[in-house]
Structures are given as structure tokens and as C-alpha cells.
Amino acid sequence: MMSTSFDEGEVERIPLCLRSEWSHAQPLPQDYGPNLVVSIAYRDEFRETMEYFHAIYAANEQSYPALEFTTEAIGMNPDNFLTSNFNPRQNLLFFSLPHMSSSSDEDEVERIPLCSRPEWSDVQPLPQDDGPNPVVSIAYRDEFRETMDYFRAIYAADERSCRALELTTEAIGMNPGNYTVWHFRRLVLESLNANLHEERDFVDRITFQNSKNYQIWHHRRWLAEKLGTEAANRELEFTKQVFALDAKNYHTWSHRQWVLESLGGWENELEFCCELLEDDVFNNSAWNQRYFVITRSPLLGGLQAMRDSEVRYTSKIILADPHNESPWRYLRGLYKGEIQMLISDNKVPELCLKVLEINKSNLFALSLLLDLLSRGHQPSDELRAIIGALRSSQDIAGTHGLAATLCLVLEAVDPMRSSYWAWRRTNLPTGVC
């Protein structure tokens, strides 16, 4: 949940140009173009890594060394905005965005200290009251300390001016996790009746480097709410861009759902889910979104109306790769709250049996069958036979009911969950087959 990681010690890095396994690659320098909003003096290793990355991306080299390499690139930016996603649909917007080497220690832009800026000469900076014996003391860099000292002064005075707004921009740049600064920024924006479209542009620019930051997404939501329904399309489009870099970003999905519920834009949502699942059928976030659309979209008929077609869709995907957990959970979800329907719809056990034909100890099929029986499903002869065959193949002795047999089979074929299956077996409801 708190996704930042730090290391105090650096490992000795060998430049890529000196590594034999990369001698075949021609690094590709990038022109970051006119969209560069913050001029950055990259450290050599970051620049080099990026140049090699662009080369292998351009060549679409999908090799394991390439993957190892993206780890290095990601390691240079703890916010992980690079991914190993070589998916053809990847949005090339990524390459035109400004990149921040976020663990920069040196001054990257020529920054004028606040104490030297005439427009701040009337303000008395307010130092942090850490006390005489602080703990978890951070060795703030001078510009950080100074910025926060001035922020404290403005915050204490509740000064909601343009310069206050600019100051929060600087403070956010240094620590986007400071929720007090964000809160105050909102107060300032409101007091100034500021242009929220410009504010949104600002948030757009910093989101990609901080895509796992709670405060930024909360601020986005606040903004979008103020901008109203006209903001819907832009917000949906923006989340798509983030998904192109990380298709499972939790905050981004929550935001997208909020936009749909509050501002609308449902028209293409199911199609969007289909696209994402085509890109990566294992993307559980996309499955979750699909469930959200099916059940909440005002343009579709709701779960009841969609159930049959969704069962068909999901079954096909399960049969294509029965080891993918997501569609199995989704399938169960289609019967949420409808136990009677679940246990009497033959399609479900039939699907399980079909899967067991191609993969005889498929964990998900067995576990779903167990759940069906536990809830009172009356087994067909075919199901009884299959369970009988499994009992023999696993050398299970003794007389057991069908559900209990399944538990024993699962204990054998899914040893990671053996205690769970054992507990299930001793807690089968009385009256179960």
C-alpha cells in the first residue's frame, strides 16, 4: 500500500556500453521535443539506460535480457513508470512526456533560493519544530528545507495568493506526498477562483512520474468534480494513457470508475474492457472493470440481462487457458447472490468437466465443483464418474462423499492450500453429497 522503496547503499553499476551482452545494441538518443516542461540534467547512467531502452523498444526486442534491462531502468526511478510492456498498443505518448530522474540529489534547474527572490522578501520563513532530539530525522537538502520553511509561513498565515499557489507547486515537486500542501493548494485555488483547466494540465504532467501517489489522484478527483461532466472524456482518455504504462494501476482504476459513476461516459467501456483483455487476458483489473460495467452501466441491462452472454464469453476464455484464475472468479461473480441459479445452471459444471478433460487436475475446475456441491448442487452421473476417476488416480482410500473426495483430491493436487482444503473437508455442511 505504501509503495516507496529506498536503499541507502548503491551497487556498483557497469555502464551498458561496457557490457558484452549489450555490444550488439546501438543506443538510440532521444529528442524529447517541444513538450519538455522541466529541463533536466540527466545523470549519465539514466541517459544511457534510456538510450538503450529506446533502441530495444524500437527494434521490438522481446528478449529476457531486454526484460532484465527494464528492471534496471525501473530501479532508477522508484515510481516505476517504465514497464516491460511491449504490447503493440502501447501509447507512444510515453516518449513525448518529460521524464524526471526522481532520485536526483543535485540541483537540476538553476533554482533561485526563495530568500533571494524579491517577491518573497516580506515573508519570514518558519522552520520545522522538530524539537531538540528529533527521531527519523531527514537530512533535508537546502532547497527542500527552504521551500518547506516558506510554505509553513504561508500556511500559518493562511495566505491564499498567487505566490502561495506557486510555492505549493514547488513543494509538491519536491514531495508529492505532502497532503497538507495539496490541501492548502485546493484552498488557494478556490480562493483565487483559479483556472482549473490549467490546474488539470499541471496534474497531468506530474501524474506519470507519481502514478502510485494517493494525493495526486485525490486531487484529480476533486478537480474533475469541479469541472463537471465536460471533464469526463478527458479523464477517461487520461486514465487510458496511464494504463498504457501500467494496466493495473489501482488508483487509476478507482479514478476511472469514479469518473464513470459521477460524470458518465459509459458508451465504450465494455469495448475498452474487451481491448484490455485482448492485450492481456490475465489482467484482473480489467476483469474487475468488466464486472463493474456489467453491473453498473446504465446503458446495459444489468447482471440479469447480461449473464448469459457473459457466461459464454467467460467460458470461451477459460477453455482457451484454464490456468488463468481471473475468468474463473469472474464466472462465479456472475452468479453472486444467486446460489440457487448457480447450482442449477448446468453450464457451470459442464464447463468444469470440459476443462478437466483437457487438464485433469485443474485446480479451479475442481474447486468450483466443490463449491457447487457444498451449496447443494445435485451431481450428474458424469460428474460422479469423474470424481470417482479422480479418487482412483489419487489413490484415495475409504468411503467419502463426493464433496469430501474433491477436498482430498485438492489436498493432493494443490499442496499449497492443503490446510485450507483439509479445513473445507471438515466443514462441509451436513447434507452435502
Next chain:
Amino acid sequence: MRFRFRHRRIGRPNPKGNRRIPASSGEEASSVAADHSSTSPSSCPARSCSTSALMESSHPSPSPPSEQPRLTVTQIEQLRVEAKVFEIYRVLNGVDPPTMSLMLELWRDKHIEFLTKGLGNLGPSYNVLDANRPWLCYWIMHSIALLGESLDLELEENVVEFLFRCQDKNGGYGGGPGQMPHLATTYAAVNTLITLGSEKALLSIDRENLHKFFLRMKDSSGAFRMHDGGEIDVRACYTAISVASILNILDDELVKGLGNYILSCQTYEGGIAGEPSSEAHGGYTFCGLATMILINEADRLDLPSLIDWVAFRQGVECGFQGRANKLVDGCYSFWQGGSLALAQRLLPIVRQQLQLSLIGVQPSVECKTNNGFTAEEAGLDNENLSHFGFSFIQRHSECGPLFQSVALQQYILLCSQVLEGGFKDKPGKHRDFYHSCYCLSGLSLSQHSWSGDAGAAPLPGAVLGPYTNLLEPVHPLFNVVLDKYYKSHEFFSAL
């Protein structure tokens, strides 16, 4: 005892579909490629029979359907992690018992060194945690307490004084002196003070204003906001209720509507999401379940589905993932392992729910047990909602863990533990205090998961590696060391 799961070969013997990942020419440096080497499917490296079952375990399959030969991002990332993890386990299984014992040792001294240093001074890269300093205190202090150590009194005093400066005059703690109060940093601060446990530490908490702060953060949806004008989610609910309960300031007003909100966050998968309709997630599942227990509404959740979902989060790597089809991470040792540890004390209710969900058969047992707490437990003090946390831990746990405890310990010690001290998410990542805290917390839970009564000394078989690996037990609802919890419970009950 060593866990019997061995390195398993990545890639199942299914040649269908052309994989874009090229067969190795033999020179690949990365171990991942080595595992995907040109060995044909029919000549898989020898693996023990016990792993053949493991092959069927849930994980993204590298055998794609024939019309889509490309491996997906999920599959690629999963395979990379598996390669690293299995390499580590392969080494473990290849060494003699004394070396194995050494590898499975908890490097206490290095951890203490890392933690103590962090309590003092942190480098400038910690700028980004400048609004999270009480968290740093909690992650570090709790880890030290789990290791059975304590700081010298002067340093402890310094922590108390520092946190006092983070306390807002109108209640609650902020991320640093002068910052707005925030529920998460409040949780961290209070848990730290309880871990310190001195009278001065406990008295420094302004409970009255804290209660008012919670009321201000209460939202009409029944949930809580993290801070004034802040985000609403299940995490906020947990942090508020956990603190209110442990400080004995929980009341009806704080609880009102909360159960409904959390219930609306249980998803079709069985786990709990941060907000209604979001994806089921380990962190939020813990927060949601713990909160429901603390407000005595756990039976309103679909517990069988929840337990099923969490149980399936433990994968072939032996650790837990946070969401389906995502990667293992050491911190989920606590969030997911903890959820199952909580479930262990709810089994009577779960059994009932299972019985009730059986269609067509009349339940033979009358179902009301007063929301899981016995009449005696509930009747003890009808006015005081804060006692549920205490009653919960008094319960006897009928059965062992619902997850593979030794396997989890194996992951934590071998894949998350860092030689220089501290713990990390997974091989390839860097250590940090957050992971140190939650890996150790998860390790503690695992070691104690067979103890029927909280705090009872575990049998040697429950502890992977030397018995000296044993950590202090925690209270799984609050994640503070049990002894510290009891001390503070006694203290605040009197107030």
C-alpha cells in the same frame, strides 16, 4: 523442518503456440532465460514428483492459446519473478543441513542495526517520506519490538517527544510537526506509543480531541476521510477504528453506517476493495475484515468467499500476492496472512455461513450466536464497543493456519530478507522500513499460527529455521506486539 517445495521448471510441457521469447542460444546471462532454454518440452529437467502437483497450481500459464502466440505482460513478469525465486530455493535444496539452517536464519543483529540507524538519521532521498514520519517510527519501533528488543530509554523518550510534536492541538497526528492531522499517521503514531508502552507515552495521547477528530473525519457514507478534505476508503476506516478501539474511545457514532460501507466494498472475487467496486486487494481486505471484527459485524461479510480468495493468494513462490494474477510481495505476508489469522478465530461463524448457503437442506442448528461473540463476550459491557478487540484475542483458535505457514516463512527468510539488514518486497527490489515491518509481522503471525491461545509458545515445528528465529507474537487486529497491547489495554480500560 524445511519446506518441501522445490524449484519447479518454468513453462509447462505444452509446445502449442509459438512463443516470441526466443529459445536461448546458451549464452544468456539472466537466469530467467536459462530456465526458458532450448530444452525441449519432452526433456524437462528432473523434478521431484511432489512438484508435479505444484505444476497445476494457480499462476499465469505460459502456454498461450494458439491464436495469440505472444506472452502477456502478466505472464512475462510472473515468469521473471518465478525464475529468481526458484533459483534461490534451488540453492537451498542443494545444500547440506547446517548450511540450510544458516540460510534460514533470521539475521537479528543486522536488522537491529538497520532499524536503529533509521530511527536516527535518514538520507535526503527520504524527502518523499517527509509527510510520513510517524510511519517510519512505527515501522521501525514495531520491527524492533518484534525482534524482542527495545531501545535505550533516552531514545524512547525522544520518540515520544517527537510524536507529541506531530500531534495536532485539535486532535490527531500529522506526518510531521505542523502538518495537518491524518488518520494513517495517527494510527502509526498511536501504535508506536503503545509499542513504547511507558506511562509517559500512553499519557501523551490526547484521547478526547482525538475522538473529536474522528468525528470530523466521519463521512455520511459511514466511512471516514483520511484528513480534512481527504480521500475516503477502507484504509481510513481501519486506521480510525483501530485507534479508537485500542484507546477505548469507540462509540456508536463512529460505528454508524460503517458496516454497510465495508460490506459494499466486498467484491465478486471475495476479497475487499479500497472503495466500492474497485478490485479486491490484500491491504484493503485486511483493513476491512479487521474493522468489521472490531465493530462486531464480521458475520455480515461473506466469510467463506473472503477466506477462499485470500487462500488463493499464496502462490508457487510461497509468498502472497496482493491481487489475483499479480506478483508476490513480502508485505502481503502480513496483509493476507493476517486476514487468514483473523479468520482462524472466526471459524464458528464461517461454518454457520457455509451451512446456511446450502440450498435445499434445513439447517439443523439455530444460527444466531450474536455476531460471532458469545453472549458472555457481548454481554460483558454492552455500552463499551472497544472491548471487542480484547475479547477477540481471548478466543481459542480451533485449528491451525489456513495457509502454508512454513512456505510463507521460507519466502520471507530467503527472498525478502536482506543480508545487510531489513527486508524487501522480492528479489531484485531494495529494502525499506515498510517491508521490514510487514515481513517481520507476517513472519511472527506464521510462527504463532498453530498456537491455540494467543501468546502461547509455539512448538519447534512451527518455526522455520533455528528456534531462535522466533519473534514476539502480535495482536492481529492492531498489529502491535501482544504484550504491549495487553499493557495498553489495561491502561486505557481504566480511563
